[in-house]
Amino acid sequence: MTDAISHRYTLHDLAERLGARVVGDSNVPVSGLATLSDAGPDEISFLANKAYLKHLASTRAAAVLLHPSHAGECPVTCLTLDNPYLGYAELSRLFDPLAQRPPQGVHPSAVIEAGATLGTDVQVGPNAVIEAGVVIGARAVIGPGSVVGADSRIGADSRLHANVTVCHGVVIGERAILHSGCVIGGDGFGFAHDGSRWHKIAQLGGVVMGDDVEVGSCSSIDRGALGDTLIGNDVKIDSQVQIAHNVQIGDHSALAGCVGIAGSTKVGKHCMLGGGVGLSGHLTICDGVQVTGMSLVTNSIHEPGVYSSGTGAMSNAQWRKNAVRFKQLDDIAKRLARLEKHHGGR
Structure with missing residues (x-):
């Protein structure tokens, strides 16, 4: 069960909240959320972008929330979910310290x-x-x-x-x-x-x-x-x-x-x-x-x-050349129209 004072949750608690499946020990407790590379043994992490897959093998997290296709590569207990980024959003609110503050009522200076x-x-x-x-x-x-x-x-x-x-x-x-x-x-x-x-x-x-x-x-x-x-x-x-x-x-x-x-x-x-x-x-x-x-x-x-509009970044030298061409576009278009008219639009 959830500990309301320390905000510790078992993976079973989190899986039920997220609709996820636990692969491993569902009784592992966690008390925070962190990245794959920063998470400690009492924290849960997540993998939602393949660019961070390289950090999975070395993670020290207690558990990782990820897509079922990556469960076999996870060295620790994992929670599998079809949309792990959406699951991460839910976990972030769960561990948000602002949401855990007790009600303050109306301040006397208000x-x-x-x-x-x-x-x-x-x-x-x-x-x-x-x-x-x-x-x-x-x-x-x-x-x-x-x-x-x-x-x-x-x-x-x-x-x-x-x-x-x-x-x-x-x-x-x-x-x-x-x-x-x-x-x-x-x-x-x-x-x-x-x-x-x-x-x-x-x-x-x-x-x-x-x-x-x-x-x-x-x-x-x-x-x-x-x-x-x-x-x-x-x-x-x-x-x-x-x-x-x-x-x-x-x-x-x-x-x-x-x-x-x-x-x-x-x-x-x-x-x-x-x-x-x-x-x-x-x-x-x-x-x-x-x-x-x-x-x-x-x-x-x-x-x-x-x-989209505008142009992407380029070297200043290339941009200066292109800027000259931009000023010539109207003249080029008129010349092209005259050529097409002269050749019957061919």
């Missing part, structure tokens, strides 16, 4: 304005601010220094780490994770120009996020200008991502670090945007699109698949 509603077992850290009209679901955690603006809603079992800002009128679903420094519901970049200076456009919409959304540190999701910015269920957003006003992100999509999405663009379900991808405004990206890192998308995408 400011909770009249009219805010806190569900059962909500935790509020030091110097956090909960403004009027806020509704926070059961077991949610509001970290130190975080601010939840007026009339916002935070779903049950959600966690705001330290110094998160949720602006007024934002709706966040259940089991959300918002990392430090992220801002949800700040003003969108809306201005009108009169020929000499800019005039601010009030941003009257909000942000609505579904369940199981995670937002990385220092990312910004702007509120809508009129309607809401919409983030679907199970969307995963990395650090330093910018999502502009009235963007829509479909369920189960993932955005890597430094992605930037301009206003009113719609991204479908099950899309993946690599690091540094930029999407221009007012585009539609259909379901099932993958855009590779550092690509710039300036037109809508209507067919699922993998898309």
